[in-house]
Amino acid sequence: MPVTLETRLLNAHAISTHIAGEAVWLLPQKALFWPAQRMLLVADVHFGKAAAYRALGQPVPHGTTQANLARLDEMLAVLAEDVDTLVFLGDFLHAKSSRHPEVLGALETWRARWPALRLVLVRGNHDVRAGDPPQNLRVTVVSEPWIVGPLGLCHEPDVALPGGIYGLCGHVHPAVTLRGGARERMRLACFWMGEHGGILPAFGEFTGSWTMPAHARARVWVVGGGRVFAVGG
């Protein structure tokens, strides 16, 4: 008996919700899956960030690019039949010096594993300096906002959108701090969905995060330990 998409998503510890009336799934790999458009969205991958540091004389271990790609593979293995488009919400490459043969080689090899997948990059602030992805990766590059159905796909959160369009962006690297009894506190990356727009957690391995200020009307899901948890709201 074929396993249904829902079962597969639940087994992968994804959580379903609705934004702007659209059914979506939040994945513990820090990605958003939009079944109706057969799209998988990630933000702020910052490929080659470690390489950019090394180029400036800072020793950063190898392996972050491979770890990023492995997480993409992990999701695509579950969703290959259900995803046509992988969308990067900005900051695909970290810097000019991220265009290192080793980084680009790893990306090419990965691209060859998923030849039919359509890749779209919504250009972000880092992409402006780092330049668009090389031709052979076959990435379609668009400017923000890229309107798809009721969603406006962006990199930065303060883009003006037409009325009725719900924004979805990256750039912020959102995190929240949970507090519990016994003075417990924990800071975790999160999906942050406000009234008129939402923010995805940063996907990249070697990226920091920003603690979001309190906002009464936002829905938040934290990510950690291979799970997604809805908090409050």
Add this chain to the structure above:
Amino acid sequence: MNAPASTSAFDPAAWFASRGWTPFPFQQATWQSIIAGDSGLLHASTGSGKTWAIWLAALARFGAKKIEPSPLKRTRMSAPKLTVIWITPMRALAADTAKALAEPIESAQLDWTLSLRTGDTSSSERAAQERRLPTALITTPESLTLMLSKATQQDALAGARMVVVDEWHELIGNKRGVQLQLALARLRKLNPALQIWGLSATLGNIDLARDVLLAGAPGRVVQGDIGKPLLIDTLLPPRLERFPWAGHLGIAMLPQVIDAIEDAGTTLVFLNTRSQAELWYQALLNARPDWAGLIAVHHGSLDREVRDWVEASLKAGTLKAVVCTSSLDLGVDFVPVERVLQIGSPKGVARALQRAGRSGHQPGRTSRLTMVPTHSMELVEAAAARHAIATGHLETRLPPNKPLDVLVQHLVTIALGTGFTPPELLAEVRTAWSYQALTAEEWEWALGFVRQGGSALTAYPEYRRVEPDEAGIWRVPDAALARRHRSNIGTIVSDASMVVQYMGGARLGTVEEGFIARLAPGDAFLFGGRMLELIRVHEMTALVRLAKKSKGAVPRWQGGRMSFSTELADAMVEQLELAAAGEFAGPEMQAVAPLLQVQQDWSAIPTRNTLLAEVWHSREGNHLFLYPFAGRHVHLGLASLLGWRVGQHQPATFSIAVNDYGFELLTSADVDWPALLTPELLSDEHLLEDVLHSLNAGELAQRRFREIARISGLVFQGHPGSGGGKSARQLQASSSLFYEVFRKHDPSNLLLTQAQTEVLRQELETTRLQDSLQRMQGQALNIQRVQRPTPLGFPLLIERFRESMSSEKLADRIARLVATLERAASGEADPSIDAHAAVMFMAPDMPKKQARSGGRRARPKRVFGHTRG
């Protein structure tokens, strides 16, 4: 070489006589020793004339001559070459030292030149020094190391015949001292006959201090104690019941402090942190507006010019009082100072003594230290400190053991200077006391790190800081890397700081970037004794104007919180033991007696033979309070260890609070403390292994990594006001990010190992931890179930700076937290959680820490047309 016996040669005794002074025996002893060619250490308190003991002898030994006749000015080019290097730990002291050293040169019209080389030295002066160094150079450990990074300067330094290290006690125990040890190793190699002298205040291990400085070579210790009279007392609160059980500020004592300041000519008011100094200065000014202009504030984050003004006014005697931090611990004497107030614990016996010595400098006058407790238990501490000083129980300071981050920095420095061949440099480095036991493996690792960023297996080919050239000499091939290394030399780590400056006007000082980031334009904050309003932030500068408001935020500066010393702890337990036996000797103990009676009634008073544990169940969870009196660092280690060991039986997350008296472990899990407090829990078996495990379960090692990452050049520290440049800003990533990426992708990196080792040694003081565990095993455990927090427990309960330690699986822990929050939100159970404050984000009163990675990612002003909430 013997001193030339020419008639025109300088004679210390004659110079003293010409001023009508009589030398102390220790000064004569030092003169003889230096003139005979010895190295050594002079052990004397500030204000005793130790500078004359060394300097006059140096002038004599190295043949300073009178210029006769002297219509011609001494010129840099005609004066003798570099002969003496005088090292001072603080830039701020350099100018004062120069003034003192210049006195005999000028009054005796000697042919020597003298100049400063510090971070404040102008570029024209630096250029002049590059052409020719003065006969005597006054500099800091950092500036000396910077000179070693330039080949041309090394040739000139080779001519130095004597190095004097002032305030050696401030350097011996830290990495700045290690950096200096390495620089001295180089100077000794350039000139094996180099004479080295140290000046040190009171230390418990003075012979070791000499050995470290002289790298084991023979040398004298000259005792310079001149037995100045000392008076130590305590300001007592008028009524104990109004006096707080806990708290850090002690403003309750304001009226008495004002009276004390009124009584003396000039008073130095010491606080333990810069924030407290700001708050106390403001409180004094609010209470006594007529003191505006008569009192001042002084701390390390204020601009040089501001501090210079305060110091000059102090010397001139125009100030009634200066509220200060350790920034005034060192340096020249402020003769008008009659009295020193220490607000809060002095933390150590030697420190209390040192601060006392800042007063009463005129001959025949008394040094006077008055301790001002900020909460009740500090009355006991004051009694203990007084007793320990009277009996001469002083602290020891030990040098760090082969810190690899400092070594890595040194390798790049030397490669930049003359370049090096590994076998030769290894031999040289091993002559430094801290690296005597450097192994071949550690050396190879350090070479590998500067060459390819790690051991050969995890080589980073793009990265090459240092490489051997065709001749096999290791050098730095990249000019940009060279510049960056030079601007980053040093071992003092601080958060990225921002200049505070009046709009179109003067610089006031610096605050940490993270503090300004939490303010919005229009917000007020207290700085340099003024209430300032933030106008805007421009690059790394916060532009401000005087605020109209009277209330505002107070910046906090990070920096290790000092642990109180074993000596002070022991003295304190002694006082408590007497109290437990009903004996209250001295005014402090009599004042605190009613509170200790409460402690006795509700629980018990700890003694040398009993270990007190208090168990309390509150709506917050299960509390364990334990009082080993071993200082906050050891308590942190003990608390982590206990938390981890308990977690092996039952996964749990603990919140840990520590102070110098004890620690608290708090958990929402259902733990039965009395049943768990077994001898095995406190055993010192598998200590290191268990502590290492507990480190991985907590956040300590990550924080220590921050310093190591910066010193080894892993994280670039921007410079306030320099703008940094684009490539500099691209390198600003948080060390926690580095820590995570190293842990995941290069776990065997030795810098990580060093972070762990340093946590063990410095943060947790494992040797002391082991000693404490052994002592605790010999003590009878006294478990008290208490109904409410006791006088000893209360300060821990309200401690806001907490560590956490978890043995739960991450997903389980989040699930539990989320479930608690849901219950709180739906109004069920757990009344300790305020649903509205805790459901989401941080409550406004909690300090917000923000990790940043890019430095360029602006904080979101709005999310799709909607302003932030």
